[in-house]
Amino acid sequence: MKIGGQPYRTIFPDADGASVQVIDQTRLPFAFELKRLATSAQAAEAIRTMIVRGAPLIGVTGAYGLALAMREDASNAGIDRAVAELGATRPTAINLRWALDHVAALLRRLPEDERAGAAFAEAGRIADEDVASCRAIGEHGARILSQHAAAKGRRINVLTHCNAGWLATVDWGTALAPIYVAHDAGVPVHVYVDETRPRNQGAALTAFELNAHGVPHTVIADNAGGHLMQHGEVDICFVGSDRTTASGDVCNKIGTYLKALAARDTGVPFYAALPFSTIDWTLMDGVRDIPIEERDAREVTHLTGRLADGGFATVEVVSPGSPVANPAFDVTPARLVTGIITERGVARADAEGLLGLYPERRAAA
Numbered sequence: 001m002k003i004g005g006q007p008y009r010t011i012f013p014d015a016d017g018a019s020v021q022v023i024d025q026t027r028l029p030f031a032f033e034l035k036r037l038a039t040s041a042q043a044a045e046a047i048r049t050m051i052v053r054g055a056p057l058i059g060v061t062g063a064y065g066l067a068l069a070m071r072e073d074a075s076n077a078g079i080d081r082a083v084a085e086l087g088a089t090r091p092t093a094i095n096l097r098w099a100l101d102h103v104a105a106l107l108r109r110l111p112e113d114e115r116a117g118a119a120f121a122e123a124g125r126i127a128d129e130d131v132a133s134c135r136a137i138g139e140h141g142a143r144i145l146s147q148h149a150a151a152k153g154r155r156i157n158v159l160t161h162c163n164a165g166w167l168a169t170v171d172w173g174t175a176l177a178p179i180y181v182a183h184d185a186g187v188p189v190h191v192y193v194d195e196t197r198p199r200n201q202g203a204a205l206t207a208f209e210l211n212a213h214g215v216p217h218t219v220i221a222d223n224a225g226g227h228l229m230q231h232g233e234v235d236i237c238f239v240g241s242d243r244t245t246a247s248g249d250v251c252n253k254i255g256t257y258l259k260a261l262a263a264r265d266t267g268v269p270f271y272a273a274l275p276f277s278t279i280d281w282t283l284m285d286g287v288r289d290i291p292i293e294e295r296d297a298r299e300v301t302h303l304t305g306r307l308a309d310g311g312f313a314t315v316e317v318v319s320p321g322s323p324v325a326n327p328a329f330d331v332t333p334a335r336l337v338t339g340i341i342t343e344r345g346v347a348r349a350d351a352e353g354l355l356g357l358y359p360e361r362r363a364a365a
């Protein structure tokens with residue numbers, strides 16, 4: 001996407017050919033800064049501290065992290081060490097596991113002196129594939145928005161949760177890709193942006209993206225979404241996913257399940273948008289089996305923001321000494337999902353619907 005008229009991807013090879021540049025998302029929305037990753041340890045730290053975040057982007061960063069590791073130690077033990085280190089950073093987004101397993105399998109078939117170059121090339125191919133997948137998700141999802149706008153004869157109000165925009169992928173995004181494609185095609189669309197406590201990816205990142213692209217939007221408190229749906233202010237919900245099971249259960253940022261419940265109760269269509277690399281074909285019961293990351297209590301007890309004089313401050317917002325729980329994701333059962341928008345089209349949120357889009361998986365089912 002463009003920032004100040006300049007096209008960017010969230011991650012790209014550095015001119016030195018031996019490192020990568022990423023957008024430091026912990027500095028947004030008040031500062032747009034790039035950060036160079038030159039080692040697998042730096043790539044792991046960037047994922048762990050959410051300098052880069054979002055399931056597809058985490059996967060691509062893992063792939064580049066493995067490539068950086070091959071410049072340090074291209075042995076089989078080096079592959080195993082890097083996969084373990086990068087794989088341990090965040091447990092929920094399946095894209096990370098998919099990318100690491102995919103690149104590691106390719107590398108193990110190569111002589112050691114070819115591994116660094118091949119890993120960089122494959123990470124770049126995965127990044128390009130993500131851009132194409134997300135662009136296709138945008139096209140399929142934009143048709144849904146266009147149909148709703150035509151049927152209602154007015155601007156369509158979309159509610160989204162967390163950030164599943166181009167900052168969560170290499171470019172275009174997943175839940176926001178249809179909004180960009182529809183907006184650019186002249187379809188009247190407005191977005192209700194859940195702030196998404198505790199890390200405020202909506203208020204900080206989705207709002208930043210939509211401002212930069214000129215998409216009409218309104219930031220709301222997480223708890224306002226159900227009320228807006230009850231009063232007919234929301235026409236459709238689009239969310240991303242960190243892992244979706246073969247049966248259509250959608251794991252996404254904490255709070256997504258509550259929005260899906262409100263959407264069902266108020267008759268608002270609820271879609272998840274995700275590329276093939278987000279589907280975990282080994283699982284059928286997401287609530288039971290998807291590992292939910294528990295993040296640091298400090299994300300809940302403290303807030304960092306900009307002061308009136310342009311400086312920054314971190315303040316405590318919870319009664320000192322109170323215990324804190326901070327699960328980072330929840331799982332929306334397939335029965336609450338209207339449809340799943342992928343790069344191959346829109347599927348019913350069930351096993352047959354997904355296999356219809358990915359028939360090659362039928363043999364393995």
Ligand SMILES: CSC[C@H]1O[C@H](OP(=O)(O)O)[C@H](O)[C@@H]1O
Pocket residue numbers: 053054055056161162163164165168169173174175201239240241242252253254328
């Ligand atoms: C397109 S995946 C976006 C997905 O990832 C986010 O999680 P996090 O910011 O913790 O990496 C959130 O669940 C988004 O929906």
